[in-house]
Amino acid sequence: MKYILINFILAIGILGYFFVLPKSFIKDQPINTRQESTVVKTVAQNLNVPWEIAWGPDNKIWIAEQQGLISRIDPITGSKEILLKLTDVWQLRTSGLLGMALHSDMKKNPYVFLDYTIEKNNKKYSRLVRYTWQKDTLLSPMVLMEIPAALGHNGSRIVVNDGLVYWATGDAMSLVDSQDPKTPNGKILRMNIDGSVPADNPMKGNPVWAWGFRNIQGMAFSKSGQLYTSEHGDTNDDEVNLISKNRNYGWPTVQGIAESDAETSFKGLNSTVDPLKAWTPTIGPAGLDYYASDKIPGLKNSLLLVSLKGKSLRALKLDAQGKKILTEDIYFENKFGRIRDLCVSPAGDIYLATSNRDWNPVAGFPRPEDDRIIKISNLSKSDPQNSLSSMAAGSKAETLYLQYCASCHKENGLGVKGTFPSLQNSQTVVLNPKELIKKILIGSTGPATINGVIYDSVMPSFAFMKDEDLLDILTYIRSMGSSHAVPIKPELVKQVRASLNK
Ligand code: HEC
Numbered sequence: 001m002k003y004i005l006i007n008f009i010l011a012i013g014i015l016g017y018f019f020v021l022p023k024s025f026i027k028d029q030p031i032n033t034r035q036e037s038t039v040v041k042t043v044a045q046n047l048n049v050p051w052e053i054a055w056g057p058d059n060k061i062w063i064a065e066q067q068g069l070i071s072r073i074d075p076i077t078g079s080k081e082i083l084l085k086l087t088d089v090w091q092l093r094t095s096g097l098l099g100m101a102l103h104s105d106m107k108k109n110p111y112v113f114l115d116y117t118i119e120k121n122n123k124k125y126s127r128l129v130r131y132t133w134q135k136d137t138l139l140s141p142m143v144l145m146e147i148p149a150a151l152g153h154n155g156s157r158i159v160v161n162d163g164l165v166y167w168a169t170g171d172a173m174s175l176v177d178s179q180d181p182k183t184p185n186g187k188i189l190r191m192n193i194d195g196s197v198p199a200d201n202p203m204k205g206n207p208v209w210a211w212g213f214r215n216i217q218g219m220a221f222s223k224s225g226q227l228y229t230s231e232h233g234d235t236n237d238d239e240v241n242l243i244s245k246n247r248n249y250g251w252p253t254v255q256g257i258a259e260s261d262a263e264t265s266f267k268g269l270n271s272t273v274d275p276l277k278a279w280t281p282t283i284g285p286a287g288l289d290y291y292a293s294d295k296i297p298g299l300k301n302s303l304l305l306v307s308l309k310g311k312s313l314r315a316l317k318l319d320a321q322g323k324k325i326l327t328e329d330i331y332f333e334n335k336f337g338r339i340r341d342l343c344v345s346p347a348g349d350i351y352l353a354t355s356n357r358d359w360n361p362v363a364g365f366p367r368p369e370d371d372r373i374i375k376i377s378n379l380s381k382s383d384p385q386n387s388l389s390s391m392a393a394g395s396k397a398e399t400l401y402l403q404y405c406a407s408c409h410k411e412n413g414l415g416v417k418g419t420f421p422s423l424q425n426s427q428t429v430v431l432n433p434k435e436l437i438k439k440i441l442i443g444s445t446g447p448a449t450i451n452g453v454i455y456d457s458v459m460p461s462f463a464f465m466k467d468e469d470l471l472d473i474l475t476y477i478r479s480m481g482s483s484h485a486v487p488i489k490p491e492l493v494k495q496v497r498a499s500l501n502k
Helices: 002-019 022-026 261-270 387-391 396-404 427-431 433-442 467-481 490-500
Strands: 039-044 050-055 061-065 069-073 080-085 097-102 111-120 123-134 137-148 157-161 164-168 187-191 208-211 216-221 227-231 238-243 277-279 285-291 302-307 312-318 325-331 339-344 350-354 373-378 448-450 453-455
Touching (some): 050 097, 050 350, 069 097, 111 157, 137 187, 157 227, 216 302, 227 285, 238 285, 285 350, 312 339, 396 467, 427 433, 433 467, 467 490
Parallel strands (some): 050 339, 285 339
Antiparallel strands (some): 039 373, 061 069, 069 080, 187 208, 216 227, 238 277, 312 325, 339 350
């Protein structure tokens, strides 16, 4: 009798296993069926720096790859179809095919807007061009604008909203254009879909909508029609801004929130607008999108920002009016490498595009499958990590080096040959303390030849750094290649600073 009872209980248990539990597996959820668990899937791979991705009216993901390829992938099967191959793209470092935007009403206006770098008579230009979508191809290019470009700081993002085109241009390395409303660089430009200037622009016949920008890398409208941007600062103060018509955002005088005497007095005279949020140390912000869906609990009414240096997805929760950032949550830090752009599907899934094959690779990347498009269909509340706490594990000197120098010279100091020199076997670092301090205080003064290789990319000035932090970094980089570096005397830093201020 005892055995029959046990068998009976076992039988019910087994039946229960087959008839009750499987129901929860049918819904295509991860093994851990807690509602808030993170769900991640690669939907496309072997891409080459997808600078912009957008959800199309055909329910495919449209992709602009930096070397000049426009394609679309089916997010379910991953199959890729090429729509257009541009043949006149000039591509080095952060130039090339950058922005892409689809018209918000492709049925009536089947237009795709692109911007890319070209070269004419030895000069570089950013070209904004409109193509017409027809079935499986893009036709009839119509150039809307061509403006000065450079090796870097070319922006740029394009967004179409309410039938108007917004184009965020870079300062193209000029320190005067951003503050000159008559030039197109360092601006947000607003135009009709044929490139003409709308009658309600702030200045008659001028596409300038807002100005005072350095290098915008993300731009998105919220559901209520407010425009937000993300922007690269110099050595400090990356920004997210809320854009108002006809306003000045301060670059190059005001960086981040106006604090110093020079910044507050410039702000007083020019009524510049402070960012909603600024990051120092910098995070290398890139693509920006507004999340309006109910699909992922907790993200509604957030700006989603991806980052290159920060290698993460960030959710910036907005207040009800969209005028303040209340919280910042960081997801997937260091997991996928550099992330350049994102898009959100109508169903509320988030798609990320990695940028691990670009000009500035990071340790551990690219992986063979890079670059990838990764689908996020849920995010766990327990996922966000705080980047500062994970960084604080190392010494103070290491933290400073990682924050200020590693984005170019890399974590191990070996740099990227031809772009950022190695600090490990550098004559300057080991043998020439005065030149070393000078380099860090001044930054680049023009192309440098180091061990027979020309470096014409730019190193910013770190003159803002406190002497004690500078000394920490000096000791840190001097001990990278050898274990017996002699610390540099504090007096020498003071002496070099004084000689530069003469
Ligand atoms: C935005 C990229 C960038 C960042 C950030 C950067 N550097 Fe550089 N650095 C360069 C480039 C490019 C060069 C080579 C061109 C030149 O010397 O002007 C260089 C050159 C140097 C050199 C000279 C090497 C030699 O052999 O002559 C030193 C030393 C150096 N950097 C130290 C630092 C330190 C220390 C930091 C952090 C406080 C830093 N750099 C941050 C880009 C950068």
